[in-house]
Amino acid sequence: MNDMTPFVSKPKDWETDQEVRWCPGCGDYAVLKAVQRTMPELGVKPENTVFVSGIGCSSRFPYYMETYGFHTIHGRAPAVATGIKLANPDLDVWIITGDGDALSIGGNHTMHLLRRNLDCQILLFNNEIYGLTKGQYSPTSRVGTRSPSTPFGSVDRPANPCAFALGSGARFVARGIDVHKNLPTVLKAAHAHKGASFVEIFQNCIVYNDEVFAPFTEKAQAGAKQLWLENGKPMLFDGGAKGLTLDVNTLTLKVVDVTDGDWQAAAVIVHDETNRGIAHMLVEMPFGAYPVALGTIYNSPAPTFESAVVEQNAKASEGKAADLQTLIGKGQTWMVDKEPRAE
Structure with a gap:
């Protein structure tokens, strides 16, 4: 079991010696720094922490965290993270994904991880575009988005990540902005939640979708267009x-x-933040006519998947001795000749 004594560390302790390689000005840099600044405040140990990613620009993240890490395959980070958590429930598991990785090929895996309520933190970097594969439209791209795959403008209705999470049964849903000072507060709230914590982070892609969030992230617009939620406080902006x-x-x-x-x-x-109905309304407020709901939108803990599996396995093994040889010998068995048969 993990030692529950808070571990003292500095942001530098969470940085690797790897060159951070994203496009200059990419919002991923800000998110990385926010996570590295937040980890010491959580009092956790690097050797008990695992970052898991799929495929995409954001998925380079594990290389830059001085922890254990898995850079897996497209959309399958939730499946790998589930295996890690079941193998060692004491590990602190973070999933790093993007709007394409998590909501297209990985949509099925993301949905099942949320409904199962695996104890982990899911950070979905949403830049509304496929950045790694050179700017095609993604599941969250808005109607009219021009890209190499939609030269006349996308006609798809975009997916809403937080609405998807709530619809999948998520027990913690939050939003943040890559460069906002409140992002570490959101990350700490997600980590404190016991269960699957889903955090959508609006992240600017400076090359293929620059300033798509400017209507509510620009300094001149922020106050009138951002609603930072705080449990027990009036919804003012x-x-x-x-x-x-x-x-x-x-x-x-x-x-x-x-x-x-x-x-x-x-x-x-x-x-x-325990009101699921209001949470649905908050995440579905249309851009422009309403402010963008940010911070912890929904937080209502429930029993976790891995705790149920551990409990079930413990009950199943009560009064039984671990004996591999006896297990192998049960059922149909046969002997292999020691000497090769003559031709």
């Missing part, structure tokens, strides 16, 4: 001048003005 209320007639969220800071008079609702 734009410096407290606006908030969200629940229209009881239509059962939808609505933006309201807040006068003189009196959010109660404006009927602004308080964030309850």
Whole structure:
């Protein structure tokens, strides 16, 4: 079992000697630094930590973390992570994936990991494009996105990662932004959750989809377009001048003005991160008309997959002695001649 005493480390202890190789200006650099800054605050040990990735730009991540790591195959990081966690439930497992890796070829694996509630952290870097394979549209690309595979503009309706996670039974869903100062807070909340933690990170691809999130990430727009949620606090944004209320007639969220800071008079609702229905509404608010919900959106722990497997195996082995030779000898057996037969 792991020693529960918090481990003292520095961000430098989590950096490898490998050259970090992404395009200059890529948002992945900011996410990497945020994770490396966060790990010491978790009090965990590098030798008890595993980063698992699939295929894509983000999937180079394990090379840059001074931990154990697996750079696996396209879309299968959840399957490998499940095997790791079942083999050693004490390990701290992180999955690094992208919108293409997790939601196209890996959609099936991501769904099952979430519904099973494996205790791990899933960081989905969403840049709404296939970066590694040179800019084709991805499952999260918006309608009208022009790319080598959609030269006249995509006609696909994009997938919503957080809505997908909630629909798959995720018990923890959060959002962050690659360069935002609050990203480490989101990562710490995800790690504190016992079970599958799903974090969508809006990540800028400077080469193939630059500034796609600018309408809500640019400094001039951020206050009016970002809603940072905090459990037990009113859903306020734009410096407290606006908030969200629940229209009881239509059962939808609505933006309201807040006068003189009196959010109660404006009927602004308080964030309850255990409310799954409101969480669905928050992740499906359309860009533009509403702010983007960020931070911990939903957090309602449930028993984990690996704990159930460990418990089941323990019950199945009660009163039984481990004897490999007896097991091999059960059922149909046969002898192999010691000497070769004559021709």
